[in-house]
Each structure stands twice: as C-alpha cells, then as structure tokens.
Amino acid sequence: xxxxxxxxxxxxxxxLIAEDHTSTSDQPEFNAKGELLFPANYREWIFLSSGLGMNxxxxxxxxxxxxxxxxxxxxxxxxxxxxKTGRWPDxxxxxxxxxxxxxxxxxxxxxxxxxxxxxxxxxxxxxxxxPTKWAFFSFGKGDAAGRLRPAKEGCYSCHAQxxxxxxxxxxxxxTLLSVATEKGTLKVQP
Amino acid sequence: xxxxxxxxxxxxxxxLIAEDHTSTSDQPEFNAKGELLFPANYREWIFLSSGLGMNxxxxxxxxxxxxxxxxxxxxxxxxxxxxKTGRWPDxxxxxxxxxxxxxxxxxxxxxxxxxxxxxxxxxxxxxxxxPTKWAFFSFGKGDAAGRLRPAKEGCYSCHAQxxxxxxxxxxxxxTLLSVATEKGTLKVQP
Numbered sequence: 001x002x003x004x005x006x007x008x009x010x011x012x013x014x015x016l017i018a019e020d021h022t023s024t025s026d027q028p029e030f031n032a033k034g035e036l037l038f039p040a041n042y043r044e045w046i047f048l049s050s051g052l053g054m055n056x057x058x059x060x061x062x063x064x065x066x067x068x069x070x071x072x073x074x075x076x077x078x079x080x081x082x083x084k085t086g087r088w089p090d091x092x093x094x095x096x097x098x099x100x101x102x103x104x105x106x107x108x109x110x111x112x113x114x115x116x117x118x119x120x121x122x123x124x125x126x127x128x129x130x131p132t133k134w135a136f137f138s139f140g141k142g143d144a145a146g147r148l149r150p151a152k153e154g155c156y157s158c159h160a161q162x163x164x165x166x167x168x169x170x171x172x173x174x175t176l177l178s179v180a181t182e183k184g185t186l187k188v189q190p
Numbered sequence: 191x192x193x194x195x196x197x198x199x200x201x202x203x204x205x206l207i208a209e210d211h212t213s214t215s216d217q218p219e220f221n222a223k224g225e226l227l228f229p230a231n232y233r234e235w236i237f238l239s240s241g242l243g244m245n246x247x248x249x250x251x252x253x254x255x256x257x258x259x260x261x262x263x264x265x266x267x268x269x270x271x272x273x274k275t276g277r278w279p280d281x282x283x284x285x286x287x288x289x290x291x292x293x294x295x296x297x298x299x300x301x302x303x304x305x306x307x308x309x310x311x312x313x314x315x316x317x318x319x320x321p322t323k324w325a326f327f328s329f330g331k332g333d334a335a336g337r338l339r340p341a342k343e344g345c346y347s348c349h350a351q352x353x354x355x356x357x358x359x360x361x362x363x364x365t366l367l368s369v370a371t372e373k374g375t376l377k378v379q380p
Contacts, residue, residue: 044269047237047261050261050304051301051303053301054301055298055299056299069240071237071240073237079234106352107246108362109245109246111243111245111257114364116364117364171295172295172296174307175233
C-alpha cells in the first residue's frame with residue numbers, strides 16, 4: 001500500500017514537472033517564471049525551410065569547417081494566417097532546430113545529410129507580454145523550459161533590422177517569400 | 191447569357207482538369223491513366239529531413255558544383271503510423287522536393303539556403319496496385335500529374351537493397367531512425 005502511494009506521488013510529481021516544461025499547444029505557453037514551455041510536438045508543425053552552414057556574421061565569409069543544418073518550423077495556426085495575409089499574427093511561434101551534418105554514411109558519398117540534434121530555439125510574437133513584441137528562447141536540446149534571452153544578445157536588433165517580414169527572415173523561406181511578395185508585406189527586398 | 195454559360199462551362203472544365211491532376215488527400219489517389227494525383231498540400235505534411243548535394247552514385251565522391259537541397263515530407267497518417275510501429279503502412283506517400291541552393295543573399299555570407307523549386311518526386315506504397323509494392327512518380331515542378339517511372343530506372347532496386355526500413359532511406363531521417371531502432375524494424379544497420 002505504501003509502495004503504491006509512493007508510486008502515485010512520484011507519478012503525480014513527474015506529471016507536474018512535465019506540465020511545467022512542455023506544451024502540445026500551437027500557441028505560446030509560459031510557466032510561472034515566464035519561461036516558454038517547450039512545444040513537444042514541433043516536429044509535426046509546418047516546415048518552412050532548411051539551411052546548411054548559414055552565417056550572417058562579418059567573419060563568416062569562408063565556409064565553416066563543421067557546418068550545421070537549421071530546420072525552421074512554424075506553428076500551424078501562424079502558418080495558415082501567414083499564407084492568407086503575408087503577416088504573422090500575434091502569438092506566432094517559430095522554431096529553429098539545429099542538427100549536425102554528416103557526409104559519409106550508408107550509401108551516401110557526397111554532400112551532407114542531417115544527424116544528431118544540436119539545439120532548439122524559438123522566436124515568439126506576443127505583443128502584450130514583450131515590449132519588443134517578439135522574443136527569443138533557447139531550449140538546449142529540447143529537454144528544458146526555454147529561458148528568455150536578454151535583449152542585448154543581438155537577436156532582437158538583427159531580426160528587427162534585417163527580417164524581410166516583421167522580425168522574421170522570410171527571405172530565406174521560399175514558399176513564404178512568394179506569398180509575402182504577392183501580398184506586398186515585404187519590408188526589405190531580399 | 192451565352193457568355194455566362196460559356197464561363198460556367200470553362201470553369202467546370204477547369205475544375206475537372208484540376209480534379210484530374212491534384213489531390214488534397216493524405217492517401218494516394220490516381221487518375222484513369224494510373225497517374226498519381228499531385229498532393230497539392232504536401233508542404234503541410236510532416237517534414238522528415240533535408241540534405242544538401244547528397245549523392246549515392248560511384249562518380250559522386252567529389253562534391254557537386256551546383257548542389258541541390260532535398261526536403262522529404264511524409265503524409266501525416268503514414269508518419270503517425272510509423273511513429274507507433276516503426277513501419278510504413280499500406281498507402282504511404284513520401285514526397286521529395288528538390289530546391290536550388292543559394293549562398294550569397296540578403297545578409298547571408300556563408301553556407302547555403304534554399305531557393306527555387308527544381309522538382310518534386312513521390313514514393314508510394316500500394317501493395318495491391320504495384321507488383322513491387324512501392325512505386326516512384328515524378329511531378330516535374332508540381333504542375334502535372336505524376337507519371338509512373340518504369341522499374342528499370344533503378345529507384346526500385348536501390349531502395350529495395352539499401353533502404354534501412356522497407357524501401358525507404360530511414361537512415362537519413364534522424365527522428366525516424368531512432369524510432370525504427372527502438373522498435374527493431376531496421377533491416378540494415380546504417
């Protein structure tokens with residue numbers, strides 16, 4: 001009896017922890033500390049595009065020795081709103097998943113395919129919660145609640161200045177770029 | 191009056207043509223000629239992985255001068271079945287989208303991002319329709335019904351021999367690879 005009570009208590013504690021750290025919602029959810037809950041099913045969200053070894057920095061003119069893949073996903077509701085309007089609605093969540101790039105493996109002899117997970121980050125639009133309207137979160141490898149990055153880290157200014165639509169790099173997402181072009185919502189020409 | 195009848199007839203003809211060439215189903219659909227209808231909403235399917243300049247051929251040991259990205263998508267129902275069982279159900283549709291790779295553009299200074307569409311191909315499992323159980327289709331850039339490829343083109347034998355699960359290259363889809371490993375459904379070790 002004591003064992004089953006203990007087991008039930010442990011299960012309840014585990015569920016509480018899971019609830020505090022992950023979400024299956026399409027909308028941003030936050031815990032009491034203001035951390036973004038990890039959207040556990042983001043791999044079923046809408047894929048926007050993938051890059052390999054992309055780099056925006058001034059020292060990046062030469063290719064990285066160990067390039068990474070970046071997969072970008074949009075929450076389905078935000079994606080559908082964008083396809084209709086060319087704009088991101090409030091409560092948009094975009095996820096970027098960083099993966100290692102392998103070259104030799106199985107029958108592959110050239111180029112790169114994706115392998116181990118290296119990190120997950122999110123960009124969230126919440127016009128009431130964030131003074132900058134958009135905020136950035138890092139989830140490590142997806143096993144923890146996302147910590148809000150301080151504004152000084154440069155994500156904010158770079159996205160605000162260079163994003164083709166709002167604070168987002170639609171210039172690198174070809175299917176969205178054609179929608180934004182058609183709807184006239186591009187703020188910079190890519 | 192004649193104009194509106196003509197317009198209605200033209201509209202009906204257009205709808206018939208569209209109906210003959212595209213589908214919004216998650217399951218494979220074929221026209222009277224046995225061509226696979228183009229799944230027009232495949233960009234809302236589940237993303238499996240992306241590669242850049244991947245090549246399996248014996249002449250591919252050096253990197254291609256003009257590498258392409260390959261984005262692979264699974265029909266949602268097939269994906270969900272795979273996540274539960276590590277196997278592809280009958281009526282699975284997988285899509286591969288080939289895109290050009292750009293390097294210099296907007297603020298990007300290194301690596302590659304995706305740009306123009308270069309082609310779309312599908313792999314379909316239909317155990318009754320195809321003697322080989324799986325078949326391959328090409329859609330060009332997505333504006334036409336998919337023509338069934340003849341078996342001699344080598345897709346069949348390469349997928350049958352080298353696919354890690356059934357006739358598919360799960361070894362290149364990291365999130366599926368871990369599921370197949372756990373479920374014990376890998377037929378070759380990647």
